[in-house]
Amino acid sequence: xxxxxxxxxxxxxxxxxxxxxxxxxxxxxxxxxxxxxxxxxxxxxxxxxxxxxxxxxxxxxxxxxxxxxxxxxxxxxxxxxxxxxxxxxxxxxxxxxxxxxxxxxxxxxxxxxxxxxxxxxxxxxxxxxxxxxxxxxxxxxxxxxxxxxxxxxxxxxxxxxxxxxxxxxxxxxxxxxxxxxxxxxxxxxxxxxxxxxxxxxxxxxxxxxxxxxxxxxxxxxxxxxxxxxxxxxxxxxxxxxxxxxxxxxxxxxxxxxxxxxxxxxxxxxxxxx
Numbered sequence: 001x002x003x004x005x006x007x008x009x010x011x012x013x014x015x016x017x018x019x020x021x022x023x024x025x026x027x028x029x030x031x032x033x034x035x036x037x038x039x040x041x042x043x044x045x046x047x048x049x050x051x052x053x054x055x056x057x058x059x060x061x062x063x064x065x066x067x068x069x070x071x072x073x074x075x076x077x078x079x080x081x082x083x084x085x086x087x088x089x090x091x092x093x094x095x096x097x098x099x100x101x102x103x104x105x106x107x108x109x110x111x112x113x114x115x116x117x118x119x120x121x122x123x124x125x126x127x128x129x130x131x132x133x134x135x136x137x138x139x140x141x142x143x144x145x146x147x148x149x150x151x152x153x154x155x156x157x158x159x160x161x162x163x164x165x166x167x168x169x170x171x172x173x174x175x176x177x178x179x180x181x182x183x184x185x186x187x188x189x190x191x192x193x194x195x196x197x198x199x200x201x202x203x204x205x206x207x208x209x210x211x212x213x214x215x216x217x218x219x220x221x222x223x224x225x226x227x228x229x230x231x232x233x234x235x236x237x238x239x240x241x242x243x244x245x246x247x248x249x250x251x252x253x254x255x256x257x258x259x260x261x262x263x264x265x266x267x268x269x270x271x272x273x
Contacts, residue, residue: 057099059184059192064091067144068162070133080182080196086204087171089249093131094163094182094194098155105187107152108163113178113198121178121198125170131162167198168248175202205250214254217242 058074074097084090096106108128113121128150133142147164155161165182178198184191219239222228228235246253 057103058097059194060095061194062093062095062162064093064164066093068093068095068131068160069144070142070159070161072160078194080194081199082167082197083199083201084167084169085201086169086173086175087207088205089166089168090198091164091166092196094165094184095160096155096163096184097160098157100157102157103155103186103191105152105185106155106161107185108150109183109185110165110196111180111183113167113180113196115174115176115178117174117176119174119176119178121167121169121173123180125168127166127168129164129166131164165196169198169200171204171207173200173204175200209250209252213252215246215251216254217246 060075061077061080062068062075075095080092080094082090082092094108096103096108110123110126110128112123113126129147130150130153131144132146132148134145135142144162150163153161176199178200180196180198181193182196183193217239219230222235222238222242223230226234226238228238243253
């Protein structure tokens with residue numbers, strides 16, 4: 001008759017002590033199996049995770065030389081690393097892609113940029129613009145081109161909307177690495193915040209550009225695209241903004257039909273007289 005080995009004793013999961021509030025006399029401890037405890041903690045952690053507000057959409061950074069089309073696949077850059085001299089303008093694009101549902105009233109804000117030493121580049125030095133699309137019949141598609149001022153907008157489902165960030169580094173900015181946050185909202189609800197990092201070099205660009213240039217402005221296009229009449233106050237204000245944009249980016253216009261004294265002093269290669 002074969003001998004049967006005795007059955008091994010049941011293996012019990014190690015217990016951990018879980019403190020719970022008990023009687024008014026104080027706290028009491030109850031043993032709790034480790035495995036159920038781990039499952040409980042995992043469940044609580046999953047519940048605590050924020051629900052993705054983008055609903056399978058995405059947001060990422062692109063450099064300023066990239067044309068981002070509405071149907072381009074998402075990128076993977078989640079942190080913007082920029083470098084610039086003092087008195088220089090550096091740009092980057094934040095691309096917002098809607099998921100299965102459109103995003104409503106999308107807004108973008110940028111915080112102040114602050115260095116570890118406490119130096120600060122205020123958010124008033126950061127211009128937020130919308131990358132607008134222009135339909136080109138020859139290519140039978142829309143191309144990203146114009147940069148109107150940013151205003152909250154809707155983003156259709158499955159489409160990209162780039163946001164252009166122009167950072168104007170002040171002349172007196174101290175060298176170092178400045179950090180801030182770009183926040184994205186939809187209908188007043190915070191969707192995501194992405195870090196923005198700017199390294200300022202130990203030198204500044206001169207106020208007067210050393211290279212001569214002659215950029216033109218197609219004034220008839222201002223009339224046609226903005227639906228204003230030449231010579232009207234609205235037309236003159238828009239024309240001045242176009243020339244201010246050229247000067248701010250160190251591009252000297254070939255003509256100067258606006259009030260010269262309104263521009264930053266010695267900010268262009270044009271000389272008086």
